[in-house]
Amino acid sequence: MKCDLCFHQCELTEGKTGFCKARGMRDGKIVSLNYGCMTSLALDPIEKKPLAQFHSGSSILSIGSFGCNFHCDFCQNAIISQENHVEYEKLTPEEVVNLALRLADEQGNIGIAYTYNEPLIGYEFIYDCAKLAHAHGLKNVLVTNGAITSKYLMDLLPYIDAMNIDLKAFTSGFYEKIGGNLELVKENIILCSAYTHVELTTLIIPGRNDGEEEMQQMTKWIASISKDIPLHISRYFPRYHCHIPPTDVDQIEHLCHIARMNLNYVYKGNC
Numbered sequence: 001m002k003c004d005l006c007f008h009q010c011e012l013t014e015g016k017t018g019f020c021k022a023r024g025m026r027d028g029k030i031v032s033l034n035y036g037c038m039t040s041l042a043l044d045p046i047e048k049k050p051l052a053q054f055h056s057g058s059s060i061l062s063i064g065s066f067g068c069n070f071h072c073d074f075c076q077n078a079i080i081s082q083e084n085h086v087e088y089e090k091l092t093p094e095e096v097v098n099l100a101l102r103l104a105d106e107q108g109n110i111g112i113a114y115t116y117n118e119p120l121i122g123y124e125f126i127y128d129c130a131k132l133a134h135a136h137g138l139k140n141v142l143v144t145n146g147a148i149t150s151k152y153l154m155d156l157l158p159y160i161d162a163m164n165i166d167l168k169a170f171t172s173g174f175y176e177k178i179g180g181n182l183e184l185v186k187e188n189i190i191l192c193s194a195y196t197h198v199e200l201t202t203l204i205i206p207g208r209n210d211g212e213e214e215m216q217q218m219t220k221w222i223a224s225i226s227k228d229i230p231l232h233i234s235r236y237f238p239r240y241h242c243h244i245p246p247t248d249v250d251q252i253e254h255l256c257h258i259a260r261m262n263l264n265y266v267y268k269g270n271c
């Protein structure tokens with residue numbers, strides 16, 4: 001059987017698990033293996049997602065599971081997104097929403113952010129949770145690589161109030177090396193921007209995606225959708241299998257300067 005949730009279109013046989021480690025074929029069906037498996041739970045400032053123009057100054061219950069449909073050697077959350085054996089606590093959508101509501105009463109929580117690992121490969125849980133959260137007046141925020149099949153995204157978007165989508169680079173070669181798909185991400189950025197509040201993040205890795213020309217092309221393309229889409233240009237630090245030294249703060253400043261020629265809202269991150 002084929003899983004069509006993302007561009008990998010994994011062919012699965014009984015007992016096999018997909019590229020993302022979060023879906024597999026069990027008892028003749030393709031199932032979500034990380035449904036309700038919480039590896040991370042925290043009440044975070046909304047700016048940490050990062051979102052600069054959505055309920056600034058608020059906090060949001062941030063949850064994560066395991067698995068990812070990209071294999072970035074520089075992953076900043078590799079323990080939960082790339083490793084095989086991950087510890088987790090099982091929660092139902094009702095339990096997550098009840099926790100979010102309690103935190104809303106006690107600490108001003110505005111909703112639920114699906115983040116830390118790639119949330120969209122746990123599609124069924126995100127969908128159930130987001131729908132229930134909306135029914136209780138909570139906000140839903142997705143922090144994603146933006147690389148699932150557009151038809152699934154369309155069904156989820158009515159329940160999503162804001163997104164931060166990674167636009168990791170602007171070359172197909174960069175995306176191919178991490179098992180990603182630039183064209184699908186671009187397509188989904190256009191789609192999501194039409195339906196919800198979208199901000200973008202680019203993690204700048206020295207020698208890989210830090211060229212002026214690439215930043216020019218990327219920000220011109222973003223401006224062709226809207227000059228008002230906020231872009232977060234973030235500083236990289238060595239993690240997981242990538243040992244390139246951290247990005248110079250001056251280079252982040254320089255790329256922000258280039259980006260501001262094309263976009264109205266550019267923010268530096270991790271500096």
Ligand code: SF4
Pocket residue numbers: 003004005006007008009010017018019020021022023024069121
């Ligand atoms: S969601 Fe996972 S199992 Fe499904 S196609 Fe993508 S990588 Fe493969």
